[in-house]
Structures are given as C-alpha cells and as structure tokens.
Amino acid sequence: MKSDLPEIMKQANLDALLITGPTRHNAAMTYFTGSVHVGQADLLVPRGEDPILVFHNPMEREEASSTGLRTKNSDAYKPMELLEKSGGDPLKAIALRYQLMFEEFGISGRVALYGKVEAGPLLTIIRYLEKLLPNVKIVGENNLNSTLIRARATKDEYEIEQIRDIGKSTVEVVSRVAELLKSSPVKGNILQDREGESLTVGKVKNRINLWLAELGAENPHGTIFAPGRDGGIPHNTGQANDPIYTGTPIVFDIYPCQSGGGYFYDFTRTWCVGHAPDEVQQAYEDVLDVYNQVSEAIKPDTLCRIYQDLTCELFEKKGHATIRQNPSLTSGYVHSLAHGVGLEVHEGPYFRSAESNHDMVKKGSVVTIEPGLYYPERGFGIRIEDTVQVRPDGNLEILVDFPKDLVLK
C-alpha cells in the first residue's frame, strides 16, 4: 500500500517518481489524486516526501487543490518564455519545465516514469530532459513488477471500501440480470423479451450498460455474456445477435469501474436458465469444489503461484486436463486462478505458475478467485469468480457476496 512506497522505492534504487497525464483513466496518477478531474498534470513523488501535483490549466486550480496534495500551477514556470528559450519547440519547452521542476523540488538520480499517455512526444521530452540534466536517469520499469504495481498490490482500508463500493453496484446489476432471465417468458426453449421477440445477448448487454450507468459505474472493457460454446472460450464475450436458450450455460463475467476510471470489481457467475444438463452440472460442481478448497487454502505471506499449482492439482484429480500439463491447452482448466484487482481490473499480485513469479499473497491483498473449466467442443464453459480481500486477521472475505447457484429458476 501507499505507506510501503518509500521502502519499495529504496529497494528499486529510485529517488523519485514522475507521473504524467490526466488524473482519470490513468491508474498511476489516480492512485495519488483520486478521481478528481484534472485534465493534464505532472506528479512528482520524491522518495519519502509528499508528492507535488503540477497542474497545467489554471481553471483547474480548485480540482487540483481538492486532491489534498501539494499543488503548483505550471504557469509559474512561464511556459511562453520557455517556448521562446526552446526556439519554438514545444516538446523542448516541456523538458525545460521539467528541468525547473526537478531543480525546485531537489530531484535528481534515478526517476521512474509513469503515465498512460501518447508515447511519442514523451519519448522526445525525456531525451531532451536527460541532456539538460545529466545527473538524472529516467527509468522505465516493467509493468508487471514495477515499484507502483508492487505498492498497489496491497490495499489500505480506504481502497478496500472503494472496491467494495463498486462491488455493490456490480452485484446489484448481476442480481437484476438474474431477475430478467428468470422472469423472461420462454417460447420453445428460447427466452423472449417484453415485445415477444428473442431476448438476445446484445439486448442483455444493453440492459447491463444502462443499469451500470444508472448506478454511476463505467464499463470501459465491456462484459462477457457468453452462452454455450462461446462460454467455452475464455476470451469470447458473446455474440450480440445470439438468442438465449434454457438449459444452456451462460458465462457472465462483469468488471466495471467507478465513474472517472477509479477502482474496479471483477465478478463471474455461470447460469443455466430453467435446468442444467447433467454433464454441465457435474463440471459445475467440480469448479465449485475447487473454488471452495482453494479459498480455504489461501493464507497471507505465501507465494501466489502455489495456489495455481494447487488448482491444477485439484482439477487433475477430478480428471480434467490443466494448463500446467500443456501451456497451449484449450480444453479443461486453461488459465490462471486469480489476479489482483484495484485501479486496473488486472494488476498484481499475479498467480502465474512460472517460477520467476515471486508475487505474494499478503494481508491487504485484493484478488479474484476464479477457477473455471472450458469445453468448447462440448458446447460449454464454466467459471465462478469473486473478488476477495485478505483481511488483517489473515482470513479471506468476499467483498460483496452473491449466491453461487448454477440453475436460475
């Protein structure tokens, strides 16, 4: 969590962070500012000191100030003079501003760069800056294991309540979708809408988007609502024009975020409307049993990857092929057990089984648990997923609970 940052920066031999871009939909920046709307800014984080937010639009003074951070208006660096000094090169003028900022706040040495921004101009700015300040080295860390990703891999109380908050909206929408499916009339074995036409995957997704908007959530990555064979391919999100059949399992994976690109939630249920075929019921029980056993096993201060191994072992015992036997597997248990959830829907800690993966489960981890089985050739997939926290007492807590019934009726 944020309070670990000085120690993690020390381990990475970093003297400061430089984070650039908007405050929203830009996780590294949002981590410090919250989802306040500042269109363009730079954040300096000297190791062990309070961050400084340099905002670029004087009209955003109040928003900048509401972050609670030390703030500075970039007009103070006289951008027109810098542009003249740069010979009319706007990217060099920005580098000159960074030089002034670094000098003012005593920043030198190794500075890690963050920000989800258009990469080209920034590359040029960094090249200028390193020429202007030979005692500064701008460092670009690996996304999966960077200083900020390591800090963000455990959450403080405020963050956990933010995730629970978006979780409540998520599960409310899930509950409304369940009601919609249960209450839809059936013609033959096809669900109908109120107009007496087929209730398609696309229509359900439209309702999901409306309900999320109504609850103030955003849905930047879309939703998986994938019946039958499509549910058997983990990345398939479902075809808009497909009807919904009774007795065909639907993988429903929903992962919205707070308005403005704040915290995410990640949640999956697999449902059969009316009744479930025996082979689906059997596979579902296998997934649920693995979910329960793995949930009981997870303890703080252990390596994440041992739970991926455990999941594979449990599935193999039940007769299912797993990805540890064959990395290109498409039938059986084909993905990883879990991942961290926070300002990005996928973030550390990661649960890949690679021995190079040293990510740990810790108190304050917020992670998914999402075992699944995929049999596209048999026309189905199954996944059960909750977002959980590892509480200060070491126990797991599902942040927002919802029944795990396969059959909706």
Added chain:
Amino acid sequence: MKSDLPEIMKQANLDALLITGPTRHNAAMTYFTGSVHVGQADLLVPRGEDPILVFHNPMEREEASSTGLRTKNSDAYKPMELLEKSGGDPLKAIALRYQLMFEEFGISGRVALYGKVEAGPLLTIIRYLEKLLPNVKIVGENNLNSTLIRARATKDEYEIEQIRDIGKSTVEVVSRVAELLKSSPVKGNILQDREGESLTVGKVKNRINLWLAELGAENPHGTIFAPGRDGGIPHNTGQANDPIYTGTPIVFDIYPCQSGGGYFYDFTRTWCVGHAPDEVQQAYEDVLDVYNQVSEAIKPDTLCRIYQDLTCELFEKKGHATIRQNPSLTSGYVHSLAHGVGLEVHEGPYFRSAESNHDMVKKGSVVTIEPGLYYPERGFGIRIEDTVQVRPDGNLEILVDFPKDLVLK
C-alpha cells in the same frame, strides 16, 4: 486523410510508423483498425505500403482479421525463446520481437512512435531496440502537429458518416434534455422532478448518461451542464447539487463518442428555461451573429487562425473584450473559435491565433464552430457550437442540425 499519409510521411522524412497498444481508446491505432476489440497489438505502417497488425493474443485472431489489415500472430516470434534469449528480461524480449518484426517487414530508418500506453516500459523497450538496430531511429513527434494528426485533420467519406452517426445520437439526447426541461414543473423559479424535488444538475447529467448508454454512445470526458456563473467559466462542468432556475442561462456542452472509443461529436447550446434576462438575450444575439458571420466566412484552403482573428474583431466591434487583447482574459471572448473533431474530441486543425499555427481549413475538415461570451461576474456564460464539415464543393455543412433558440418554453 489516410490516402495522404505516404506524402505526409515523406515530408516528415519518416520511413514507417510503429503504433502500439489496444485498438480501442487509442486513436492512432483505432484510425487503422476501427473499433474492433483487440486488447494488445502493434501496427507497422511502412511508408506507401499496407499496414501489418501484429496481435498478441491468439484468441483474438478473428477480431484482428476483421480489421481487413494484414495480420500476424506474435506467437510466430516465439516469445518464450525470446524471453530466454533476453536473460529473463520481458522488456528486452519485446525489443527482440520488434527487431524480428522490423527485419521481416524491411523496416529501417526513421520510425515514428505512436500509442496511448503506459510510458515507462515502452521507454525501456525503445532504448533496447535502438541498440539492437543501429539503423533505426525511433522518433517521437509533437502531438499537435504529428504526421498522423496531419493526416487525420481531413476526413474521408467513411469518417464523416461515423461522425454524423454519433452526432445523431448526441442531438437526440440534446432534444430529450430540452423536452425534460420544458416539461418540468416549476415551483417558485426552481424546476422540479417527477418526485416533486428539485431537478438538479446532477439529475440531468444522470439522465444524459442513461440516454447516451441507451443509444450506444460513450461519454468518456463527461458533460458540461453549467447554469449561471458556472457557465461563465468555460471549464466549469456544473455542480451536481445545484438546482435549475427559470430565466438563468445554462451552457450545455456535450461531446460523447462511439462505443469502444470511436469518433466523437461536439455540440453546445445555451438555454434559458421560460424567459431570458435582457442582458443575456443581447449577449446571445451577439454570439449568434458572430457564429453566423464566421460560418459564412470559412472557406477551404485558408489558414485557420484568420478565423480566430475575425471572431475577435467581430466581438470587439460589438464592445466585448477578447483574448487577442489579453491572453489571461476571463471576461468576454476568452477561448479559441474552433478545433478539429474525429477520433479525439480535440484534434487538428487548430484555430489558435499564434503566427506559428499553420493549420489550414481544407475540404474534408471536420471542425467545431463555437464562439462564446463569458461574464462570470454578471452570472452567465453563452456558447453556441456545432460540428461542421467542409464539403467537397467547399461549402460548410452542419453535420446534425438543431434549433438555436435561447429560450426553452
């Protein structure tokens, strides 16, 4: 437009473009792929040749293929072998893959970098790549004037229809908001909702978001719905808890995009519910007259900045202060007349009056026209904005028209 790209690349002495990141919410990539959903990819654009899309997830083969581009699965470069060759450094492994890609497709020389991505890791990858390929120079162009921004500054027929398409949804929502305001009961001089409570700015914005979602649009940058003094500050988006008064002008600026981060539309009306104060009516007529005069003046193959000068001149004649007299002006005509609209809500051509601004109005330009007057100290602001195209015959066309009445009743 896209067909101008080889010539613009030649002028910029570029041999290729390298665009990285997802296909959505990443304008440089979306420009070539459309809003197909490919999570992670690299696009190579050799000058004068067809682009090649290298996608990273084999499960996204069908989506990649539906772009109509030449495609290649990055698995073909054997990422596990590259990781081993890199000594376990994932960023170096990506640089090694770029090396193979550049060699396979004959790319060398000056290559411009694009993509809205986390900047740190890419910086490291580029440093490795330039060491691996000394005959390659990765170039980061200035965002306001880059090769792609220059190509995108004129639109082909397909793009204009995309912008008109999101324009129709935008104006449909505007029309619903007008109906909502006209049909709301009034208590004293405050608008009421159906529950007999105040109809607040926040409630109107919620309805806007719902309606946009219903029409399949996204609203990544929010909406300005700013009554009274707030409308007098161009960047103020309106306070959620503020009530809506009759006789107080509201600046309503709405700028959604197609689902998945496609094309934008940009539209503003200023409304008074019931009646308008005389001074507001007078200022409104000044803005409308300037809007009409400037719209008539705009012709293809002219410098954009002359229309900013014209706008200032017209407002000054009517007795209003303008930004060309004082760059820090907060009262009068305080911003720029217009900007291009496309895959970003603000893009070239730009209408800044600076002599260094050589952007041109051309056939195929899609731009806003948005004169306004701001008097926060008198409790109001006014702006009228449409998105227009410069047609092949040289005439201006409002893409989706809507009445320009100040008073709603």
